Amino acid sequence: MYFGVDYYPEHWPEERWETDIKMMKELGINVVRIAEFGWSVIEPKEGQYNFSLYDKVIDLLHQYDIDVILGTPTATPPAWLIEKHPNILQINKQGQRNNFGGRRHYCFNNLNYQRYTHKIVTQMVEHYNDNEAVIGWQIDNEFGHEASDKCYCDDCQKEFQNWLKEKYSTLENLNQTWGTVFWSQSYNSWDQIPTPKETWTAHNPSLLLDFYRFSSDSIVDYQKMQVDIIREKVAEQWITHNLIFTGHTLNLDNLARDLDFVSFDNYPVWGGLAKPVNPETTAFNHDLMYGLKNQPFWIMEELIGAQGWDQIGYLPRPNQAKMWTYQALGHGAEAIIFFRWRACRFGTEQFCHGILDHDGKPKRKYKEIKEIKEELDLAGDDFTNSTRKAKVALYHSYDNMWAWQIQPQSSAFDYREEVEKIYRPFFNKNINVNVISQLSNLEQYEILVLPILFLVNSDWIKEIESFVTNGGKLVLTYRNGVKDENNIVTDKTLPGFFSELAGIEINEYESLQVNQQNSVVFENKEYDTRVWSDLITLTGAKSLAEYNQNFYAGTPAITENKYGQGEVYYIGCSPDDKLLSYLYERILIKTSLNAIETEKGVEIIKKTGEKNNYLIALNHNSQSYKINLSKTYKTIDGKQAKTELQLQPFDGIILKQDI
């Protein structure tokens, strides 16, 4: 198993390198990622290439049997390049040009930048394509981060117009599709079509959605250019990118398409956060990464120390990094690389703490990394290669996410929060979920969840209907089926597309705002609801819960409909966790799935290897818990048998069982 660290030899004197590498070796590190911000090291002046620094480091690493991943350094165009071509810098929504001094300061559609990208990547790959130590490539760094996902420059406007020409062929078609007749926005020339720069009202939502798609495609195409250069020249070396997932205008499904596998930068806490995000947030991120290619992924940056630029925050607790590592492995990671070797003494990331702090001494975090590696060595490849099956599919679509970003419809609405709310009860019940990006091959699932799927494509209907007809359980939420793929509201009575399947009609609805709530009665108990109230008319379904407030008290809020061999659930509101949990239990009882009930924040993952079954127990809390295991497991060293388990604060434990 690859177990590594992100290393920046250019930040340290050459005399220190061997000390560092020996320490890495002592930790069991067998791979490092380097060079992903090293453009000015490699090409300090235009056309003067100098690989000597990285050559030396790679040689030294190779002597110690440590493999190398090379990052292409295109996230940081150097000062001389910006001086020569300042229009590489993006233009923001307010029409202001970005400035040199950070990173990701380039427009994906700038031809000059594409040309210089081509040159530096070609130089690097020609230099390293047959280097034995180099096992693969990371393209650029965290595409989309730091507001770099959208640019409003003239080049981008031109490219957007070309993209639209490609998509719509004629202006008649575009005007018709977008409904530009509204507010006299019809175009009689492609040149008139703007990028959605700031206006004192809102832009056409269909234009906005297409601009988001275009922006994402610009990134995907830019990555593809680099991928093509590298693929042409390498034999064994693979290609990846270190993805993040925070709501950018970047379709990760498309981005993943051109990669051998995806990598993920996992920061459960960052910047001035007082505590880590919820464990289900990290779990969902991992499941989403796995789902991008339905295959194991790498963690390219795994948090080990406190992180931040101008603001630092929460100090990860003793053992917490181990616990996060095991969570990643549990959810489908196959390699772990920690960020970073040692905290840098200068630059913006001075307070991004690594395995070592600024003083370079081995301390608590160093010892923890050593322990993690020793345990993983005990677990061996059978564990790393073990798999987990899911019978629940949750569909996630970038187009849909963007449509919600464009029109959140309620001040209480947060896309990520609402999707996680739907995912959370599965997490709490320790039931595996596949986050899927295609509505196909649904027959492998028993439950299909379509959370807040605002934007629907009529091509899906057959697949979904057949899933339900054949006995599948379909879970729908409020605002499913409102729009078509062009962000146009359906003229069918809601939930449009899903009306027949769900056996309901929605003739009125109300958006609830922050601090507003309603309630529903489910099985004679009252539960809070927020964000939205669909007022449901039953046309075949049965009501499971009714509103308890406002003029629509008594109106169905959650329904169940038998359809073919299956059932369709419609949740017309955003209920609290308890209600969702009870509702899911009602659904699960009709499936083969078994919940494992644990304390909140205690996560159990079961995986299957060739030799053993594995149980990963994670404690995301600062209290201790004792948990009972349904069967007898052995400790990872095989020395003890366990039927119950004591979880210390932030503990992560791997147990096994012969098959």
Add this chain to the structure above:
Amino acid sequence: MYFGVDYYPEHWPEERWETDIKMMKELGINVVRIAEFGWSVIEPKEGQYNFSLYDKVIDLLHQYDIDVILGTPTATPPAWLIEKHPNILQINKQGQRNNFGGRRHYCFNNLNYQRYTHKIVTQMVEHYNDNEAVIGWQIDNEFGHEASDKCYCDDCQKEFQNWLKEKYSTLENLNQTWGTVFWSQSYNSWDQIPTPKETWTAHNPSLLLDFYRFSSDSIVDYQKMQVDIIREKVAEQWITHNLIFTGHTLNLDNLARDLDFVSFDNYPVWGGLAKPVNPETTAFNHDLMYGLKNQPFWIMEELIGAQGWDQIGYLPRPNQAKMWTYQALGHGAEAIIFFRWRACRFGTEQFCHGILDHDGKPKRKYKEIKEIKEELDLAGDDFTNSTRKAKVALYHSYDNMWAWQIQPQSSAFDYREEVEKIYRPFFNKNINVNVISQLSNLEQYEILVLPILFLVNSDWIKEIESFVTNGGKLVLTYRNGVKDENNIVTDKTLPGFFSELAGIEINEYESLQVNQQNSVVFENKEYDTRVWSDLITLTGAKSLAEYNQNFYAGTPAITENKYGQGEVYYIGCSPDDKLLSYLYERILIKTSLNAIETEKGVEIIKKTGEKNNYLIALNHNSQSYKINLSKTYKTIDGKQAKTELQLQPFDGIILKQDI
């Protein structure tokens, strides 16, 4: 009575039109407004005019005896025009040019835009001036909305300088009046005078006030240009504009001057609001609209469904639209047009719900509109033409509002809130108020209220003094009389202008901030006060209330002064509603006016027709109430006699009584 709907035939397939019009007819609709955003429909390319779409629709409407109001489409300059003359787009305070993609994206002083406006309006009026179905014109749409009221472009700067030349004749006069000697801001050339673009300190308040006046005049002149074109060519067709009132830099008194009557767009709730504004806010808006020309007005857009762009909010309750309709009619509207026929499937206003939703089916709102029309038919013209007299005048001045916007003086100050606070007790006591825009013909009133009248004009003094001398009751508040019309502080001891009338002097004052309060003792009881504390010295008046806190405890806060046959009340603080209510009772008892006490949110309006007296009872609350009527009234169908009335949630009821 005109009862109509805003209709956008260009948003729907031609095949649907007749279905729509038949449904309108079924509802009793007899007028529709169209075309106000239809520039690109009429002139899809420069100079190519095509009226066929609207011709067909108007013909069809005419076949069904439905009259038509035509909007000039100048709120939405089309893409081809902006492409040709991008400097039509305004410049904001930060110096950034607006962008195409919304609406109201034009500078009123741009000569190109004025030229194109001239052409499109001329074309339209020549085409439709003798169309039998067309009864009138709406100029543009909601002037001032969406930050379009102020532009800082070079053209506007030039025009502002010309406007100042016109006003001040010489630079000496301007420098002297504004006090430009302060901070070395004296101008020795007209070209030096800036528009008040963003600086790191505050601009000269006199320059600011003149810039606000200039900005308003720019809109008034722009409207006038359109009015003149139309008037020259039409015979019977009238001209209006659909006003809004939300604190823009637009003097509605001046804007109304050139119109046959004013129209109002009434949205008690909009865009992510969790609940409607207070009923007195809507009432005040209506009274203000009536006061603009002292004549009935139209509602050009009356809310019927939930509204919003990116965010939707409160769903209007069953019957609430009827209640709002009756409130408008009670306060002086003579025609109601609902916004809009059907929710649009595309564009920015996708979630502005109409009588019909996106699915086009007649549902709850459709039925409600039908019921409203049937009741209004029973009420008949005698009701529509009935009038209400007011003995209370409340003066509202745009110059004064702008002066407060420029210098709010307290973080707790909100102009609209403070004016409404002074208006509210009359509303709560169901006493009619005329919101007046001229301090003349005061002899018809018993009470004159000058709320927070910071900015005074010495021409008024004679009129006001004579009002009081002849027995009128004058109500003044804190900060009355501080400044002259040029935003210069008086050198008289405060309240300056009003000192003698009020029989007081103010030698100190304190601005209270958000979360700060004081209290006063009035008739031995303590009441909260906020925003401001005038420390009053009596010079003839008698103290009605004294402060109860701070070093100025015991100092008079509210006073009463006999002057001639009348009385002058000075309220040196912003007291809570209760105290104001008791104070008003003290004043009312000296007049012929009778309060009708009702539960908060229950509104009673009395009107007088030729044949009947009318009582309109409105319940703005979600609870039911029983109210006793002082006399016997008949239901509007004449079938039942009532001495008490059961008001359901959001009920609106019209009763009548023979004269």
Add this chain to the structure above:
Amino acid sequence: MYFGVDYYPEHWPEERWETDIKMMKELGINVVRIAEFGWSVIEPKEGQYNFSLYDKVIDLLHQYDIDVILGTPTATPPAWLIEKHPNILQINKQGQRNNFGGRRHYCFNNLNYQRYTHKIVTQMVEHYNDNEAVIGWQIDNEFGHEASDKCYCDDCQKEFQNWLKEKYSTLENLNQTWGTVFWSQSYNSWDQIPTPKETWTAHNPSLLLDFYRFSSDSIVDYQKMQVDIIREKVAEQWITHNLIFTGHTLNLDNLARDLDFVSFDNYPVWGGLAKPVNPETTAFNHDLMYGLKNQPFWIMEELIGAQGWDQIGYLPRPNQAKMWTYQALGHGAEAIIFFRWRACRFGTEQFCHGILDHDGKPKRKYKEIKEIKEELDLAGDDFTNSTRKAKVALYHSYDNMWAWQIQPQSSAFDYREEVEKIYRPFFNKNINVNVISQLSNLEQYEILVLPILFLVNSDWIKEIESFVTNGGKLVLTYRNGVKDENNIVTDKTLPGFFSELAGIEINEYESLQVNQQNSVVFENKEYDTRVWSDLITLTGAKSLAEYNQNFYAGTPAITENKYGQGEVYYIGCSPDDKLLSYLYERILIKTSLNAIETEKGVEIIKKTGEKNNYLIALNHNSQSYKINLSKTYKTIDGKQAKTELQLQPFDGIILKQDI
């Protein structure tokens, strides 16, 4: 003693001047400051100088024996100059040019502005250098105020590059020092170095710190140019500047260097503040002003009435201005000038109230000024020239303040608040503190406090070590010694530089965010801590307090170390006031210092004159207090003996005692 007022004769008709001056005379005023915004009065058109207005006023003042301070009017470049050279206006971080209409609208590095400055200052000084009434000069007005401290224009960028060339000589040196290898930011030409305009990430912290230093130097150099012009031509007349201290990018130590003495503008309340700042804030400001040159300073603007531009706030209470005046004198002021004579009727500062209000009548504030002068006359020069010694030194560094502004590290961190927290217990115990700007001559102190001294210079170590070795008490806080003077993190284990002195190592730390806290146990009691937790390892020190929460419960938080004859205290957290107070008592007991315990907000200052000892008692609260004096004092008129003192709300009392 100089006792004066800021006067703007240009704001009032000439006929009023003598009335004003007679009233000033009646108050005992003997100095006025004029002309500091009078450029357009003196030079209404380019090259046309006209001193007649100020000549007349100065003559009149001289007739009444009132001396004059002249301000150079460069804070307000006039309209004709900006029209001619619009690039005098600064460029902000977002790249937008400032606009005419406020004040301080000029770039310090603009050559045109420097040329015009040279001309106007030369003209003024040549005109007034031998005027008998004129005793001194104030350069410009409140340098750094209103975001004028940083400019990002092209001229500034060029000058910044020159400044860096001067500092670093070679690009290699700069690249090496800043660590530009991070994120490929290495420069191979000086022209590439940007000013830190807005980017979507954070700039290099070393570049930022140098830009802050450069910006400060730009102001210091600009002042120096004016100082040089004046010095060359005057004999007796002195030169000062009216400083403010609110976190600007301006090193007041450097600014003070070129002045004869510093002046301070003292506004304990301003704008929309609901109440004055804490008394220790004002005290600290005064101590800091004194420390700039270790000599008495002037108050050039002392608040007398309510102040504000668009928003007014708290009305200073009766006698409060007197109390603030005595506080200033107690902390080292030697002259007091009140702001301003009379509230202006026009311009941005309409609501800055003076001794007189807009109506020009003598009222409460007028009488208070008279009383202050009468008491100060009784106290006489022996009081004004009296001094106070301090045995506590608190080091304050602008470089350090800027480093914290660049990287606050916690959302709960506020530089000023944290420094004041460390200062406050001394204030509460009425112990004099010298705020020092150089770490030299430490032998005169018993306690040296280095609050949050993030940025350290290795040159200091010898001085500090010798201070402790010789018996001094050194107080250090969290984050001391983290960085070097180039904003680079030390590679020593923390607290780096101070590790041996403090006898500790810090191997982990945690940043706490707003609303987060920890607690420590000190002498068996628990106290709250905020902002930061250093996890201390003892290497010789003894623990005084340990954390009580989180995984680091039990870890030392505050330590004491014997070193040589002295002791070193390290406070690894931001504790609450009580704990700090107890800790200080523990330290004080080992010194010769005696606390005077008073109620919170009651301040006692002791000063020593040639003839008398003085005790100044100040009550910053709105309640009354009785305080016992340790010895018998006489009232300032010598008529009564006092062993206890009744302090009325906001009272300020001077007592004396023969030496």
